[in-house]
Amino acid sequence: MFTYKTVFLNTIIIILTQLICIVSASAESKLSAYKIMQLNDKQRKVADEKVKVDMQLVNKKGKVKKRVIQITTQTDTADLQKSMVRFLEPRSVKGTGLLTIEYTDRADDQWLYLPALKRSRRISPADQSDSFMGTDFAFEDLRAEDLESFNYELKGEENIEGVSCYIIQALPKTKEKQAESGYTKRLLWIRKSDYIAAKIDYFENDELLKTFTATNIKSVAPNIFRAHETKMHDIKTQHKTLLSYGTFTINKGLQKNLFTVRVLENY
Amino acid sequence: MKTYLNFIVNNPKLVLTLVLLLTLMLGSGLTRLEINNNQESDLPEDDEIVQTNKRLEAVFGDKAVLMIGLEHPESIYNLNTLQKVQALSEEIKSIPFVIDDEVTSLSTFNNLKARDWGLERAPFLKKIPQNQKDLTQLRQDVEASEEVSGRLVSKDNTFTVVIANIEENFDQATVANAVFELVERFQGPEKIYVVGDAIQAQEIDGGIQQDVSVLLPTALGLIVICFFLCLRTLRGVLLPFSLVLLSILWTMGSMGWLGLPVTVVSSALPALMVAVASSYGIHVMLHYYDSVESRESRQQIVATALEKVAPAVLMTGITSVIGAMTLVIFKVSSIQEFGFATSIGILSATCLSLTFIPAVLMLLKEKKAKHSEMLDSKLDQALESMTLWVYTHKVKTLVIAFSCLSLLAFFGLNSLRVGQDFVKYFDEDHRLRIAFEKFNNKLGGARYMDVMLVGDEPNTMEQPELLKVVEAFQDYAEAMPEVGYTNSFADVISSINSALHDNKPEKRKIPNTEEEIAQYLLLYSMSGDPSSQSDLVDYDHQRVKIRIMLTTSEQDDHKRLLENFKNWTQTHVPDTVKVEFGGEVLFWLAQIRYIVLGKVQNIILSALAVLIFCSLIFKSLTGGLLSILPLTVSTILTLSFMGILGLRLDVGTAIITAIGVGIGVDFSLHYLKRLIAIATNAANQIALSTAMILTAKTSGKAIIFDTISNVAGFSVFILSGFQPLQFFGWLISLMMISSALGAILLFPPVIALFARKFIYSQSIKPTQASTDTHLKNKNLKASTVN
Structure with missing residues (x-):
């Protein structure tokens, strides 16, 4: 029987089902974006990793500065990282080192060793948004993703160099996080095949600041993939940093007490 | 006919x-x-100065300067003024054409300093001091820093400045209007003074319009009276x-x-x-x-x-x-x-x-x-x-x-003298002229000359001998009463050297080895982004710029200073290094x-x-x-x-x-x-x-x-x-x-x-x-x- 009551009920049911659809859809995408980022994180975090990197800094006019560094990192079970960066070239800065130790409850510890002074100095930790060693990479671009501090959302899919990628938008969850970071938004293209980021766009207030691209992505250890060529391009200054990675040594175990001031100074 | x-x-x-x-x-x-x-459009393209300025711009960027000075009658070391410095340093970036990562003020200028626990590198005013102890610490830091005391903050602690570089193709009216609107909001109890290329240009143009609107009707009125008297x-x-x-x-x-x-x-x-x-x-x-x-x-x-x-x-x-x-x-x-x-x-x-x-x-x-x-x-x-x-x-x-x-x-x-001083274009009580006087009296001037040293190959400027020449030149220049202060890449190296040696004043000098300099530079490059260190030294360290701030607007002084500087560099700078002079003062x-x-x-x-x-x-x-x-x-x-x-x-x-x-x-x-x-x-x-x-x-x-x-x-x-x-x-x-x-x-x-x-x-x-x-x-x- 056709009554106002049934019309009313039907309307409510339709609205409700639609609402449920919307909610579940967004919940699903949230979950899957988060999941993708988790898988990406898993790729990046290994127990230990050592690699030689050729850096090329290129300015607007095409002038090039070359440096070679060696990066050694160790990640413990609590996901905290220790890292040692050592300059190998050019000759004038050979041996210069930076030791960083992460803590959960306080700011990182950093020590700098300048061979010309023959001693190390503890230095105030860099801000997340500070440049890493004078490159276009900020410290936050290089460290592991802090999954709980961002809201991830799947924005679509796109092929990059023939490989299908998820496009994921990352927004800082809190004002504090946003203030700490140099960005208000990131768009990440995560490859479906190996969960490595092939491209990242960094934004500040909807203005594109930098673009990261990764190529030559290969397996370097069982189930571990790494990009061997990466580029960070600063859109405003037109300055570029090109990183070319040598052989990755992953999960091969490191010597004990490697991440100490004594080792830093003993070069 | x-x-x-x-x-x-x-x-x-x-x-x-x-x-x-x-x-x-x-x-x-x-x-x-x-x-x-x-x-620039006023001078022939082939002029030596125009050419040198072009070369300086090519190396160090096409930039003009904007300076906003804050004066507090007693001392700038109080909560309110420091908050203003911080807010101004942030809000100045919203002014059109301001290059937002090239703002210099207490809240952006990095202080490299040895502390009990190690080496600190953070802006002087990273956080607003919340107690008297922090306030005193800030004042002591500023007073101890040769790069900041008398330059960003006056020696009597009553004046501080926020400096921004702006793109050379700026629209003067847009910039000036935005600046004065900003100044209006920050005015009082501190007094605010503004100088800079865009401001001068706009003040002159505004003056033109004002003049024409006053002069023309007056002239016409006088003429009418004249005609009537005659005819x-x-x-x-x-x-x-x-x-x-x-x-x-x-x-x-x-x-x-x-x-x-x-x-x-x-x-x-x-x-x-x-x-x-x-x-x-x-x-x-x-x-x-x-x-x-x-x-x-x-x-x-x-x-x-x-x-x-x-x-x-x-x-x-x-x-x-x-x-x-x-x-x-x-x-x-x-x-x-x-x-x-x-x-x-x-x-x-x-x-x-x-x-x-x-x-x-x-x-x-x-x-x-x-x-x-x-x-x-x-x-x-x-x-x-x-x-x-x-x-x-x-x-x-x-x-x-x-x-x-x-x-x-x-x-x-x-006794006929040649020369001009655009500051004197304005009446003595004009805000621009007052602002120039303030910058002269408090901070060593708002006008400048630039000297560029060009080495014969990349990395020449990492040589200690050359940086010592730069240092000696600065000492020579600063001994002149008309020079407010000088600023160069050598200062940066000296100050890092001092900070790495427990702030010892006697270590405020150029170190002896090229390795030390190269490593200091690496440290320096770790703070700030890779392209913004180009104000004092070029990308491949072949050229350095020495900025000489002048407290005098007198062109006879400028001429004499330039002569002296040229003579000095001729006898002291090695032949392999080319010396060029530029800057707005030389243009005039x-x-x-x-x-x-x-x-x-x-x-x-x-x-x-x-x-x-x-x-x-x-x-x-x-x-x-x-x-x-x-x-x-x-x-x-x-x-x-x-x-x-x-x-x-x-x-x-x-x-x-x-x-x-x-x-x-x-x-x-x-x-x-x-x-x-x-x-x-x-x-x-x-x-x-x-x-x-x-x-x-x-x-x-x-x-x-x-x-x-x-x-x-x-x-x-x-x-x-x-x-x-x-x-x-x-x-x-x-x-x-x-x-x-x-x-x-x-x-x-x-x-x-x-x-x-x-x-x-x-x-x-x-x-x-x-x-x-x-x-x-x-x-x-x-x-x-x-």
């Missing part, structure tokens, strides 16, 4: 229609008129007044069409046109009233007046254009453009006075002038007795004139150099041009020499007075002579033409002295009217907010008066002694002679001497 005159007289309506059409066409160019105050009829006021308005419209409109911008210099043009066009109008009207006396038909009256006045108007118009066009020799583009624009203006006035005025007069019923008999006879008497005196005391007059002139020239020209120096050079060329050239032109017209060198006599006298007099009164030769005053030449020569030509006409008219049969008295009473009177209207017109420049324009007003008046006196007082003795033959050798056209008969009748009672 005859056909032309007939055309005007017979087709007044057609002529007026054509004038109207042309006015509409040219006037529409007003919408295209632009105001330009870009310094005392409605048409005598309205016609020359319309001529003035139309000439301005034509000139400014043509500037719009030709793409000539309004600059500080050419903003004077409307007022200048008032003076020029009014003088043309007076001449035509005086001749018209002269003709009306003959009681002939309207057509005859206008034709006669036109026939008599047209040759003189054309001749003076052409000589004035020649005078103005000699300004083109100046290598400073704003003065060149002014020369062009003035020429257009004079041509407009010439053209309109021979078309527009007669055409209107043809449509009006002829009317006599209402002379004030008393004033006229008083003026006649004065002119007559003056002429008689100088004629009878020929030698005495010349000896007195020559000795006075020599004496003045000796003292005046010797270069401009002045061109002005002095252009000035000398200009005086000679314009005098020569007038000499040649007039010699050709009179077919006699004596005639040419006579023509330039009054203007030569007045040029020497004017320049001497400038020296004695301490007025300096700068962009504004430099224009005077060329304009003065053009207008000054009017007097010579009107006087000489009339004298020749009267003296050689066989029908008159009068002695030279009588002819001179008659000339004084006619042309001499016109010259006096001219001078009065010119001085009245030019005197409005004195109301200008810009000092060069004020001086311009004083000097052009002085020049006019001295030319008038030169013509009226020096022509009689000089001609009687040296040029009697020239006068009588000039043949006179019968038409002109015949029209002078009524004049003869009128003045027959004039006394005869000799």
